[in-house]
Amino acid sequence: MKDLTITLHPHSGKHLYEQIYLHIKNEIRKGKLLQGERLPSTRYLAEFLQVSRSTVELAYEQLLSEGYIEARPYRGYFVCPAEELYDFGEEGCQAGMDNRAKIDDMPSDADIWKAGEGEGKPAFQYDFSPNTIDMSAFPYATWKKITKNILVDANSEIFASGSPKGDYILRETIAHYLHISRGVNCRPEQIIIGAGNDYLLMLLEKILGRHVKIAMENPTYRRAYRIFDSFAYRISPIAMDRSGMSAKGLRASEADVAYVMPSHQYPTGIVMPIGRRMELLKWAGEKDGRYLIEDDYDSEFRFRGKPVPSLQASDRLGKVIYIGTFSKSIAPAIRIGYMVLPLPLLRIYEEKCSFYSTTVSRIDQRILNEFIGKGHFERHLNRMRKIYREKQDELLDGLKGMEKFFAVSGENAGLHILLQDKRGRSEEELTDAAAKAGVRVYGLSEFCVGEIAPQWKADTVILGYASLNKEQIREGAKRLRSVWA
Amino acid sequence: MKDLTITLHPHSGKHLYEQIYLHIKNEIRKGKLLQGERLPSTRYLAEFLQVSRSTVELAYEQLLSEGYIEARPYRGYFVCPAEELYDFGEEGCQAGMDNRAKIDDMPSDADIWKAGEGEGKPAFQYDFSPNTIDMSAFPYATWKKITKNILVDANSEIFASGSPKGDYILRETIAHYLHISRGVNCRPEQIIIGAGNDYLLMLLEKILGRHVKIAMENPTYRRAYRIFDSFAYRISPIAMDRSGMSAKGLRASEADVAYVMPSHQYPTGIVMPIGRRMELLKWAGEKDGRYLIEDDYDSEFRFRGKPVPSLQASDRLGKVIYIGTFSKSIAPAIRIGYMVLPLPLLRIYEEKCSFYSTTVSRIDQRILNEFIGKGHFERHLNRMRKIYREKQDELLDGLKGMEKFFAVSGENAGLHILLQDKRGRSEEELTDAAAKAGVRVYGLSEFCVGEIAPQWKADTVILGYASLNKEQIREGAKRLRSVWA
Numbered sequence: 001m002k003d004l005t006i007t008l009h010p011h012s013g014k015h016l017y018e019q020i021y022l023h024i025k026n027e028i029r030k031g032k033l034l035q036g037e038r039l040p041s042t043r044y045l046a047e048f049l050q051v052s053r054s055t056v057e058l059a060y061e062q063l064l065s066e067g068y069i070e071a072r073p074y075r076g077y078f079v080c081p082a083e084e085l086y087d088f089g090e091e092g093c094q095a096g097m098d099n100r101a102k103i104d105d106m107p108s109d110a111d112i113w114k115a116g117e118g119e120g121k122p123a124f125q126y127d128f129s130p131n132t133i134d135m136s137a138f139p140y141a142t143w144k145k146i147t148k149n150i151l152v153d154a155n156s157e158i159f160a161s162g163s164p165k166g167d168y169i170l171r172e173t174i175a176h177y178l179h180i181s182r183g184v185n186c187r188p189e190q191i192i193i194g195a196g197n198d199y200l201l202m203l204l205e206k207i208l209g210r211h212v213k214i215a216m217e218n219p220t221y222r223r224a225y226r227i228f229d230s231f232a233y234r235i236s237p238i239a240m241d242r243s244g245m246s247a248k249g250l251r252a253s254e255a256d257v258a259y260v261m262p263s264h265q266y267p268t269g270i271v272m273p274i275g276r277r278m279e280l281l282k283w284a285g286e287k288d289g290r291y292l293i294e295d296d297y298d299s300e301f302r303f304r305g306k307p308v309p310s311l312q313a314s315d316r317l318g319k320v321i322y323i324g325t326f327s328k329s330i331a332p333a334i335r336i337g338y339m340v341l342p343l344p345l346l347r348i349y350e351e352k353c354s355f356y357s358t359t360v361s362r363i364d365q366r367i368l369n370e371f372i373g374k375g376h377f378e379r380h381l382n383r384m385r386k387i388y389r390e391k392q393d394e395l396l397d398g399l400k401g402m403e404k405f406f407a408v409s410g411e412n413a414g415l416h417i418l419l420q421d422k423r424g425r426s427e428e429e430l431t432d433a434a435a436k437a438g439v440r441v442y443g444l445s446e447f448c449v450g451e452i453a454p455q456w457k458a459d460t461v462i463l464g465y466a467s468l469n470k471e472q473i474r475e476g477a478k479r480l481r482s483v484w485a
Numbered sequence: 486m487k488d489l490t491i492t493l494h495p496h497s498g499k500h501l502y503e504q505i506y507l508h509i510k511n512e513i514r515k516g517k518l519l520q521g522e523r524l525p526s527t528r529y530l531a532e533f534l535q536v537s538r539s540t541v542e543l544a545y546e547q548l549l550s551e552g553y554i555e556a557r558p559y560r561g562y563f564v565c566p567a568e569e570l571y572d573f574g575e576e577g578c579q580a581g582m583d584n585r586a587k588i589d590d591m592p593s594d595a596d597i598w599k600a601g602e603g604e605g606k607p608a609f610q611y612d613f614s615p616n617t618i619d620m621s622a623f624p625y626a627t628w629k630k631i632t633k634n635i636l637v638d639a640n641s642e643i644f645a646s647g648s649p650k651g652d653y654i655l656r657e658t659i660a661h662y663l664h665i666s667r668g669v670n671c672r673p674e675q676i677i678i679g680a681g682n683d684y685l686l687m688l689l690e691k692i693l694g695r696h697v698k699i700a701m702e703n704p705t706y707r708r709a710y711r712i713f714d715s716f717a718y719r720i721s722p723i724a725m726d727r728s729g730m731s732a733k734g735l736r737a738s739e740a741d742v743a744y745v746m747p748s749h750q751y752p753t754g755i756v757m758p759i760g761r762r763m764e765l766l767k768w769a770g771e772k773d774g775r776y777l778i779e780d781d782y783d784s785e786f787r788f789r790g791k792p793v794p795s796l797q798a799s800d801r802l803g804k805v806i807y808i809g810t811f812s813k814s815i816a817p818a819i820r821i822g823y824m825v826l827p828l829p830l831l832r833i834y835e836e837k838c839s840f841y842s843t844t845v846s847r848i849d850q851r852i853l854n855e856f857i858g859k860g861h862f863e864r865h866l867n868r869m870r871k872i873y874r875e876k877q878d879e880l881l882d883g884l885k886g887m888e889k890f891f892a893v894s895g896e897n898a899g900l901h902i903l904l905q906d907k908r909g910r911s912e913e914e915l916t917d918a919a920a921k922a923g924v925r926v927y928g929l930s931e932f933c934v935g936e937i938a939p940q941w942k943a944d945t946v947i948l949g950y951a952s953l954n955k956e957q958i959r960e961g962a963k964r965l966r967s968v969w970a
Contacts, residue, residue: 161817332646
């Protein structure tokens with residue numbers, strides 16, 4: 001084992017763990033750390049580098065998950081044989097695994113992650129991803145304090161299994177929050193708390209049944225599309241017009257259920273006007289078994305104009321399934337989302353699904369309940385609204401002068417804007433030019449399902465700004481101006 | 486609002502929150518607290534009674550969930566109108582809920598809980614439920630300390646979204662634990678971490694597909710039965726013989742998948758001998774698409790005899806799906822279970838399901854990883870094994886002299902024993918007689934699916950002892966002796 005002399009740059013903007021991870025990865029790639037070589041223990045390296053042990057653990061974890069190093073029980077971490085990188089190794093393979101021969105072509109976790117991230121991580125210096133959030137202003141101290149207080153008070157009750165729907169006290173808090181902030185009308189009894197929206201949609205599949213024909217806005221949130229697709233739902237993409245999902249298109253589709261984002265459609269940013277809302281509600285009301293799934297994924301971040309109430313607020317017939325999450329407004333790791341069921345579906349839930357155990361620990365529920373109930377959530381949202389608004393201003397400012405080439409939209413809410421080219425350049429030309437300048441922007445067609453609707457010609461790019469800091473936004477915008485002008 | 490003078494008995498064996506809850510419930514029932522009356526705030530009552538605020542909150546939460554009181558935003562807690570107990574109230578119903586008229590026949594959460602618990606809570610003083618665990622010896626202090634340390638070290642990484650399968654570092658820890666303790670052969674890549682077994686089975690449904698014909702032991706774990714039933718799987722109950730699921734019965738059933746508990750069948754306690762294991766593995770190996778689901782739910786608690794390795798340990802062909810949980814061994818509220826997929830199914834998971842977000846928060850994963858990795862889990866298991874063993878000894882001791890009337894089995898492992906009547910009394914006679922003495926025991930037929938197998942005549946009762954203390958076990962056994970002798 002040799003010492004790892006790593007020069008850390010605390011103010012480089014890169015996390016310390018990332019610097020350690022990159023350093024070791026490069027040492028391995030350059031052959032300076034040889035296969036089979038033992039790495040220092042996390043404790044030793046942490047002391048040596050004067051960083052917290054969890055920082056080193058994170059770096060090692062990343063190296064492990066990418067297959068650069070392997071852990072051997074009781075012995076430590078070792079550099080993987082180079083030819084086995086990104087592959088299941090022979091060495092370290094548990095004894096008795098006789099299907100070993102078959103696993104050569106299995107993807108490793110690292111491959112899967114890369115695949116999930118798109119095209120193998122090209123070197124973008126500025127990534128305007130619309131799918132991130134800013135965690136730098138998260139009130140870690142408050143969260144830690146609440147956790148600590150709850151554990152101090154905790155007795156065995158909090159470690160016992162809770163209600164399948166989630167603790168009543170948290171459902172009550174959420175019902176109250178949704179009522180005052182989104183106009184949602186519901187009793188705590190109608191709320192199901194679950195570990196993320198993917199899980200809640202799986203539960204909804206059990207409630208709605210298998211043979212659902214679902215209409216989705218086009219373009220839409222592709223993650224939801226993949227989930228419905230995995231349910232083998234028959235999916236009808238319905239072209240968006242400037243008011244949202246076309247009611248005519250919906251009628252023509254013969255769908256039973258429509259998945260919509262009326263308060264701030266993703267990715268178009270369109271707010272569905274009341275007239276269209278009424279049309280959709282009317283459609284749902286005409287037949288038993290018709291429902292609207294309202295995904296209110298980021299309504300917390302509205303910067304301009306009057307607050308837009310939820311579609312559920314206008315629902316008189318119990319036709320709206322309202323879904324929300326704390327992943328965007330608090331943190332992705334907080335695996336807590338919620339679903340408000342209209343009464344006919346609540347009845348089915350009680351009959352068919354109420355025995356499924358809750359997927360959220362009671363401790364986490366209690367922490368979240370305190371965080372909301374004591375006003376921290378509201379303060380956090382206000383702070384984030386200001387931060388995101390300032391970032392957006394920075395971006396719009398940085399793009400000043402581009403108005404003659406682009407129509408800007410989506411700036412009233414959410415964490416991204418859209419630029420539609422006025423000179424007929426395709427999104428491919430735009431993203432390619434940006435890529436050459438080290439900037440990643442996203443073509444609208446990436447969000448489309450099937451044929452792109454004619455209203456949404458492939459001339460629009462999307463720029464998210466949540467996870468970039470102001471300097472990065474300014475520099476990214478500058479580069480875009482220089483290649484797009 | 487009036488003061489609530491509640492005399493608390495710290496050493497009564499009843500939780501303080503429970504005493505508060507019972508007191509208020511009785512005051513409401515007796516009409517001493519009238520409908521519409523405001524309860525003291527949790528803060529006030531906590532100070533008044535000199536207990537922690539969370540104790541009062543728990544009591545109120547229980548009253549809320551049972552419909553005795555209601556919360557009005559910004560105003561406090563009020564006694565519900567009596568006629569509305571166990572029903573959705575009119576008062577307090579959010580404005581705009583026009584489907585109000587329809588909800589009268591909706592069950593409230595309280596009803597649902599009661600339904601879940603069986604026959605409306607008869608007053609059993611001693612409940613020998615086989616479905617509980619003892620939380621009194623849980624190392625709360627250690628858990629709190631780990632949580633605190635992790636949060637102190639935590640940076641934004643831990644709040645970011647993690648791998649869909651769960652953090653690699655925890656999967657590695659679990660792989661290592663399963664290898665040394667259960668002989669399970671797997672790579673961390675084969676492990677999927679999820680928020681409880683119900684969720685993991687839902688995920689497995691996505692992997693195995695919809696049209697599965699599943700064989701289950703009879704009697705079996707009814708919760709799993711309900712879950713498979715909710716998937717609309719075709720379920721074939723296969724009679725248990727003294728070696729476990731009959732291989733002949735399995736063959737005759739034409740099932741694709743068999744759900745078994747080979748190390749300690751629930752509820753019979755039977756350990757599947759190696760011969761039968763080989764027969765089942767052979768069956769699975771004969772055809773593509775055949776699998777065995779091994780639910781290794783409580784193998785941690787083996788008191789006598791050699792450790793029984795997992796079925797997965799003998800699997801050479803990649804036919805066993807191994808499922809385990811920390812709900813029984815750590816705490817029900819720790820919503821973390823795991824599933825080890827054989828490679829053909831891992832491949833399908835990667836293709837079809839790997840985009841589902843993880844259902845467990847990274848913080849919780851990190852806490853569990855520390856708890857296992859630092860040896861606390863092992864120490865906890867050793868402590869619990871001793872405690873459970875002593876409780877079982879107490880029960881067997883208390884039943885001494887009954888051997889002439891009953892054949893005792895299931896005492897080598899797990900948290901319950903079985904008593905089979907030698908004089909031909911039915912389980913109904915036995916449970917009824919026990920009930921009259923204030924003792925609840927469970928008839929084996931409650932665990933049967935469809936027709937009870939002839940080997941398992943309705944002459945057997947089950948006694949769990951995990952959550953009772955020794956005095957309760959002794960007194961309960963004494964009463965059983967007096968009514969059963």
